[in-house]
Amino acid sequence: MSGTRTLAITPGRVTALKGLAMLLVAILALILPLIAPDPATTGMAVFTVMYIGLASAWNIMGGYTGYISLGHAAFFGFGAYSFGLMINHLNMAPGYLPFVLVPVAGLLTAALAVGIGWVALRTRAATFVIVTIAFMFMLQLLGENLVKLTGGGAGLALPYSHDWGGDFFNIPYYYAMLALAVLTIGVSWWIRRSKFGLGLLAIRDDEDKALAVGVPTRSFKLTAFVISAVLVGMIGAVYAYYVTYLYPQFAFDPLIGISMVLMAFLGGLGTVSGPVIGALLLEPAQMEFAYRFGASRLYLVFYAAVFLIVILLLPRGIVPSVADLVHSWRRRRQAGPTAGGSRNAPVSAGEEPPATAQQRLASP
Amino acid sequence: MSLLEVKDLSKRFGGVVAVDSCSLSVPAGSITGLIGPNGSGKTTIFNLVTGFIAPDGGEVHFKTRSIAGLGPDRIYALGIGRTFQLARIFPRLTALENMLVPVRRAGLRALLSQGQWGHEKERAMEMLAFMDISQVAGTLGGALSYGQRKLLELAAVMMAGPELVLLDEPAGGVNPALLERIAERIRQLNQQGTTFLLVEHNMGFVMNLCHEVVVVHQGRAIAKGNPREVRENPAVLDAYLGT
Ligand SMILES: Nc1ncnc2c1ncn2[C@@H]1O[C@H](COP(=O)(O)OP(=O)(O)OP(=O)(O)O)[C@@H](O)[C@H]1O
Numbered sequence: 001m002s003g004t005r006t007l008a009i010t011p012g013r014v015t016a017l018k019g020l021a022m023l024l025v026a027i028l029a030l031i032l033p034l035i036a037p038d039p040a041t042t043g044m045a046v047f048t049v050m051y052i053g054l055a056s057a058w059n060i061m062g063g064y065t066g067y068i069s070l071g072h073a074a075f076f077g078f079g080a081y082s083f084g085l086m087i088n089h090l091n092m093a094p095g096y097l098p099f100v101l102v103p104v105a106g107l108l109t110a111a112l113a114v115g116i117g118w119v120a121l122r123t124r125a126a127t128f129v130i131v132t133i134a135f136m137f138m139l140q141l142l143g144e145n146l147v148k149l150t151g152g153g154a155g156l157a158l159p160y161s162h163d164w165g166g167d168f169f170n171i172p173y174y175y176a177m178l179a180l181a182v183l184t185i186g187v188s189w190w191i192r193r194s195k196f197g198l199g200l201l202a203i204r205d206d207e208d209k210a211l212a213v214g215v216p217t218r219s220f221k222l223t224a225f226v227i228s229a230v231l232v233g234m235i236g237a238v239y240a241y242y243v244t245y246l247y248p249q250f251a252f253d254p255l256i257g258i259s260m261v262l263m264a265f266l267g268g269l270g271t272v273s274g275p276v277i278g279a280l281l282l283e284p285a286q287m288e289f290a291y292r293f294g295a296s297r298l299y300l301v302f303y304a305a306v307f308l309i310v311i312l313l314l315p316r317g318i319v320p321s322v323a324d325l326v327h328s329w330r331r332r333r334q335a336g337p338t339a340g341g342s343r344n345a346p347v348s349a350g351e352e353p354p355a356t357a358q359q360r361l362a363s364p
Numbered sequence: 365m366s367l368l369e370v371k372d373l374s375k376r377f378g379g380v381v382a383v384d385s386c387s388l389s390v391p392a393g394s395i396t397g398l399i400g401p402n403g404s405g406k407t408t409i410f411n412l413v414t415g416f417i418a419p420d421g422g423e424v425h426f427k428t429r430s431i432a433g434l435g436p437d438r439i440y441a442l443g444i445g446r447t448f449q450l451a452r453i454f455p456r457l458t459a460l461e462n463m464l465v466p467v468r469r470a471g472l473r474a475l476l477s478q479g480q481w482g483h484e485k486e487r488a489m490e491m492l493a494f495m496d497i498s499q500v501a502g503t504l505g506g507a508l509s510y511g512q513r514k515l516l517e518l519a520a521v522m523m524a525g526p527e528l529v530l531l532d533e534p535a536g537g538v539n540p541a542l543l544e545r546i547a548e549r550i551r552q553l554n555q556q557g558t559t560f561l562l563v564e565h566n567m568g569f570v571m572n573l574c575h576e577v578v579v580v581h582q583g584r585a586i587a588k589g590n591p592r593e594v595r596e597n598p599a600v601l602d603a604y605l606g607t
Pocket residue numbers: 377380381382400401402403404405406407408409449
């Protein structure tokens with residue numbers, strides 16, 4: 001009996017466990033460059049943290065409202081080019097100072113997102129998906145054809161700091177990406193718990209019903225879309241500074257857009273931690289795969305395989321599936337002694353245990 | 365004094381005239397019934413009044429202002445709530461979260477704040493208890509029975525304290541015991557000050573509950589009066605017998 005006690009998963013313990021895990025991940029993320037300073041590891045870390053931010057930012061729109069954008073690479077590329085053009089035209093010396101341009105790139109992306117959102121959000125479901133993809137390719141095309149501005153297919157070169165050589169080169173970018181990822185997760189968490197966030201989830205479930213109970217769906221959707229885009233645009237800006245060379249087909253890469261979606265799906269759509277877990281699993285795996293099989297398009301096969309596995313085995317993603325598992329395990333534990341203890345135990349089948357209601361009350 | 369005034373409202377879908385210069389009014393403080401044969405335009409009238417579809421012509425006045433052409437969220441904010449013919453709730457939100465979606469959102473601060481739930485959660489739990497479904501507060505909407513959904517939808521629409529509530533077949537598809545409970549709750553809410561306009565095919569339900577009944581046929585209001593008058597009106601009998 002005492003063994004059961006120590007093993008019991010109580011809501012309090014789950015929260016404590018979650019807190020502990022988060023603390024560990026945070027500490028690990030902060031000191032990673034100290035533990036593993038080699039450029040191969042820190043380079044991989046830059047991209048992994050970048051995708052944590054991207055997937056979490058995408059999830060604010062796609063996960064919460066259910067509006068699947070496959071064209072978020074438009075904002076990534078736009079943020080990247082905004083940053084590149086600003087740093088070049090302002091003749092800024094490379095170093096730490098140009099990072100102040102990251103929020104500016106975010107603001108410019110906001111303006112673009114208001115425009116795109118205004119048009120795209122007149123449509124629903126499949127049409128919305130197509131419209132977002134169309135905008136992405138439009139921007140890619142502009143990047144290729146506005147040669148005077150972007151350098152077109154020849155690319156746009158950005159200055160980089162010669163002081164940041166060797167092992168140190170990745171470090172500033174790593175922390176910049178980490179800061180943006182933390183910001184994005186924070187925003188996502190805040191939204192998830194606010195009235196605004198509940199309105200978004202209501203839109204995901206039934207948009208007309210949400211309208212009927214007073215959710216201003218148009219402005220809510222547009223706000224979520226713009227927040228999501230701004231975060232992606234800022235991450236794109238840091239990416240630009242990091243890779244120091246921009247090409248339209250890589251900055252506006254449809255695969256970047258698909259990757260963030262896939263990571264959010266794998267981890268669990270509409271949860272705060274899901275996209276983080278999805279990115280932590282997928283990005284290193286994808287980089288490893290690309291490394292082993294050369295820069296060939298073979299990793300597309302990998303992506304397709306992951307997508308199929310997710311859809312078939314974990315249609316709701318890792319986090320919700322695990323949560324369900326824990327939930328049903330706990331219920332069985334609770335029900336176990338009662339059902340076994342007495343034959344006439346008044347087990348009300350199908351009734352929620354009161355604890356569940358209380359617990360949900362504590363956190364909507 | 366009438367709370368809602370509909371004048372010469374019209375709506376056609378292609379060749380179908382769903383609502384045909386229909387006029388009706390809902391007295392403040394009343395429970396008004398809207399009855400008529402299948403396809404006579406009742407749900408379309410609801411959709412027009414609540415802003416889900418735009419009228420081809422006519423006027424809708426709520427209290428003193430014209431509301432035709434406003435969006436559903438604005439109309440809800442002005443104080444008109446509605447339920448749907450087939451109970452519609454948010455399936456992936458818990459019953460309690462379903463209750464919290466309709467609360468009023470005043471300004472950006474309230475929207476972004478997290479600390480304001482306390483009071484609203486309390487009210488939501490009271491409302492759930494009033495409907496006798498507080499035991500499912502933590503259950504996902506999608507896991508509720510049809511009857512529980514009906515009760516939850518009614519409870520949730522009351523959360524923002526609407527002055528007028530439009531109910532589309534509140535007793536449709538529920539068992540007689542629950543039907544009695546729903547009637548009782550509507551009566552109680554009405555006594556507390558909410559005006560109701562309800563569509564219902566169950567004549568016993570309408571005759572028992574409503575102070576006033578409006579009959580629509582082929583998109584037009586053909587009769588109105590108290591339940592007894594309407595029941596004895598030959599035009600109404602004709603409409604229902606399909607002549
Ligand atoms: N969105 C629509 N598009 C086309 N026709 C519609 C639409 N909505 C309603 N109609 C038509 O308008 C007429 C009135 O429909 P409505 O749903 O308002 O009737 P109702 O009185 O609510 O019927 P019921 O009692 O069966 O619910 C019907 O002929 C219907 O087919």
